[in-house]
Amino acid sequence: MFGDEAAAYGRYVMGFEIDAAARDAYERAARTLGYDASDAMTRFVQRHPWTLPALDAALALTRPDTLLRKKLLLMAAVLETRPEYSAAFLPRDRSWLAATGVAVSILRAGLLAVFGLILARFVR
Amino acid sequence: MNDFDCIVVGSGAAGTMAAQTLVEAGARVLMLDVGRSDTRFAGTIPQKTFVEIRRSEEDQYRYFLGESFDCAGYATIGTGAQLTPPRRFIVDCVDELLARRTGAFSPLESLALGGLAAGWGLMCAVYSPEELERASLPAAAMRGAYQTIGDRIGISGSDADDAAPYTVRQLGGIQPPLPIDPTAAYLEGRYRRRRARVNARGYVLGRPAMALLTQPKADRSPSALRDMDFYCDDGAAWRPAWTIAQLQRHANFAYAGNVFVTHFAEGEDVVTVAALDVRDRSRVQYAARRVVLAAGVLGSARIVLRSLQSALRLPLLCNDYTYVPCVVAPRLGRSMPERTHSLTQLVLFNERAAGDVAVGTIFSYRSLLLFRLLREMPLGVRDARSLMQYLLSGFIVAGFDHPQERSDGKHLWIEPDAASPTADRLAIDYALTQAERQDHHQRETEFAGILASIGAWPIRRVHPPLGSSIHYAGTLPFAGDERPLTLAPNGRLHGTRSVFVADASGFTFLPAKPVTLSLMANAHRVAGHALH
Numbered sequence A: 001m002f003g004d005e006a007a008a009y010g011r012y013v014m015g016f017e018i019d020a021a022a023r024d025a026y027e028r029a030a031r032t033l034g035y036d037a038s039d040a041m042t043r044f045v046q047r048h049p050w051t052l053p054a055l056d057a058a059l060a061l062t063r064p065d066t067l068l069r070k071k072l073l074l075m076a077a078v079l080e081t082r083p084e085y086s087a088a089f090l091p092r093d094r095s096w097l098a099a100t101g102v103a104v105s106i107l108r109a110g111l112l113a114v115f116g117l118i119l120a121r122f123v124r
Numbered sequence B: 001m002n003d004f005d006c007i008v009v010g011s012g013a014a015g016t017m018a019a020q021t022l023v024e025a026g027a028r029v030l031m032l033d034v035g036r037s038d039t040r041f042a043g044t045i046p047q048k049t050f051v052e053i054r055r056s057e058e059d060q061y062r063y064f065l066g067e068s069f070d071c072a073g074y075a076t077i078g079t080g081a082q083l084t085p086p087r088r089f090i091v092d093c094v095d096e097l098l099a100r101r102t103g104a105f106s107p108l109e110s111l112a113l114g115g116l117a118a119g120w121g122l123m124c125a126v127y128s129p130e131e132l133e134r135a136s137l138p139a140a141a142m143r144g145a146y147q148t149i150g151d152r153i154g155i156s157g158s159d160a161d162d163a164a165p166y167t168v169r170q171l172g173g174i175q176p177p178l179p180i181d182p183t184a185a186y187l188e189g190r191y192r193r194r195r196a197r198v199n200a201r202g203y204v205l206g207r208p209a210m211a212l213l214t215q216p217k218a219d220r221s222p223s224a225l226r227d228m229d230f231y232c233d234d235g236a237a238w239r240p241a242w243t244i245a246q247l248q249r250h251a252n253f254a255y256a257g258n259v260f261v262t263h264f265a266e267g268e269d270v271v272t273v274a275a276l277d278v279r280d281r282s283r284v285q286y287a288a289r290r291v292v293l294a295a296g297v298l299g300s301a302r303i304v305l306r307s308l309q310s311a312l313r314l315p316l317l318c319n320d321y322t323y324v325p326c327v328v329a330p331r332l333g334r335s336m337p338e339r340t341h342s343l344t345q346l347v348l349f350n351e352r353a354a355g356d357v358a359v360g361t362i363f364s365y366r367s368l369l370l371f372r373l374l375r376e377m378p379l380g381v382r383d384a385r386s387l388m389q390y391l392l393s394g395f396i397v398a399g400f401d402h403p404q405e406r407s408d409g410k411h412l413w414i415e416p417d418a419a420s421p422t423a424d425r426l427a428i429d430y431a432l433t434q435a436e437r438q439d440h441h442q443r444e445t446e447f448a449g450i451l452a453s454i455g456a457w458p459i460r461r462v463h464p465p466l467g468s469s470i471h472y473a474g475t476l477p478f479a480g481d482e483r484p485l486t487l488a489p490n491g492r493l494h495g496t497r498s499v500f501v502a503d504a505s506g507f508t509f510l511p512a513k514p515v516t517l518s519l520m521a522n523a524h525r526v527a528g529h530a531l532h
Helices: A001-013 A019-035 A042-048 A049-062 A067-080 A096-120 B013-024 B048-054 B060-065 B086-092 B115-119 B129-134 B141-151 B181-194 B196-200 B240-247 B297-307 B381-394 B434-453 B517-531
Strands: B004-009 B029-032 B203-206 B254-257 B260-264 B271-277 B282-293 B321-327 B344-355 B355-364 B396-402 B410-416 B424-430 B499-501
Touching: A001 A019, A001 A042, A001 A049, A001 A067, A001 B048, A001 B271, A001 B381, A019 A067, A019 B260, A042 A067, A049 A067, A049 A096, A067 B434, A096 B381, B004 B013, B004 B196, B004 B396, B004 B424, B013 B029, B013 B141, B013 B240, B013 B282, B013 B517, B029 B240, B029 B282, B060 B086, B086 B115, B086 B181, B086 B240, B086 B499, B115 B240, B129 B141, B129 B355, B141 B240, B141 B517, B181 B196, B181 B344, B181 B381, B181 B396, B196 B203, B196 B434, B203 B282, B260 B282, B260 B297, B282 B517, B321 B434, B344 B434, B355 B434, B381 B396, B396 B434
Parallel strands: B004 B029, B004 B282, B029 B254, B282 B499
Antiparallel strands: B203 B344, B260 B271, B271 B282, B321 B396, B344 B355, B355 B396, B410 B424
């Protein structure tokens, strides 16, 4: 169950499957910090992983200190300190076209947040 | 029991400089200190750049997040939040031994070897004659003391740019300044082009003076620019532990660790210092002809109030601090050089009147981990990561310190606390006046405008809790007459013959400039008086 959670969060943060060592590291970290509990929101995303981007976007705006956000930020911290994934967290040269891509992704994040806000009303 | 001429209490910036002055003059010196040190990380962090470590080291989580990921949690902005796992030893034992009730004031104290200076940001600044006068520090004596301290610790900086009159002033022997990163270089270039306009608004910008070597000095090497300054030192940075190691080569110096000093009692020709051995909480005593207190402003206040059994309230000064994350648009989406440093890149000074100088410091963010920024962003984690990867090269954090003079509503005292090892606790009541809040708000607005004019666009203004600047002073102010709980101009505690206070307790005004160099210079001066 906990392994499934780590895999889902890792996949969401990176956009691809993360390895077993990263999942193990996340589990150890979550236990240390007492994030191994669950609540309605984390159980909901376990059942419906496709809702994770929208709910995360909505919570970032409205309730940034919820357990789900804490778990996702912990996954980001764990991945950031693993050499396999660190490049995704370091600055790199990008063309001016990248700025357009960033603007599009912010717009997409806004739409996701609106969808997430609607979705959050159905989380039990 | 009576083998020592002088006991120095505390091993921080003031304590080590006082001890060095005494030892070099031939006095037999005993330094008493709890002296927690880093036993987990020392020697385990590879001698690589931050980026090399990030790309190659499997175990990097140990020093970036903590061995059991204990620094990876969701924490709010607060005092000490900047302490990385390898620097956490600085606050070891503090909660156990230093009981306190401080309300909205959030101080940082240390019982580490080197005290708070073990994690000091290394920025140095010489107070102007006006600032010295307002702080009740003698200008002529301090001028010589600054040079002595500069020669001891090694300072790099620019003695030719616009900020030099506020940083190194007339100090000699300054090493060349540290290189700055491309984002700071861009801001410096913009400042040069708009210099007249910025100067007309009372601001100057330049390179900071740092207690960090850029050339070899004694057995220390220049900075290797590994960008790991928040995690470890490579010998280029001055730390009190380096001076203590030097002093331990002298036969007339002794260091006693695990000693938590609680109070002193002055006898006929000897001062007895009472302490707890922190290993078993047993009571121990030491004696000497003189005592120099350098336990930090809050620590020295505790010892003095306890020793004199005083329930009186002491004044307290602390710089109000704000920071402003900014974006430098032309630097977005650019890579950063691997060889750089994480410390202050540039410094801004705003002189409204002689002796009334506020200080802005500009840092690049890169060598702190990104996940701390992600939680501040109103975006999902994945989008925030992707966005910050683009923004990070153009992201800076500008801090702003306000000068602080004595005013109402800023006091500390001790009160009974049966649960504490000393049966008391420090209580602090500290609030800015309405006039101070308005003045600071106005000044911060101007500061944000200046940042924008040189190309750093403020995103938001963050007010960490009062006490976050970690600059404290003024609890036992210098006074010409023999009033209780004040210091004579030579640092002697009024009402005693042989107890001196060498930290910033005596300052009657706290300039916004970084205080550490000045408290070291004052400690050297006070130790000189304690000798006689």
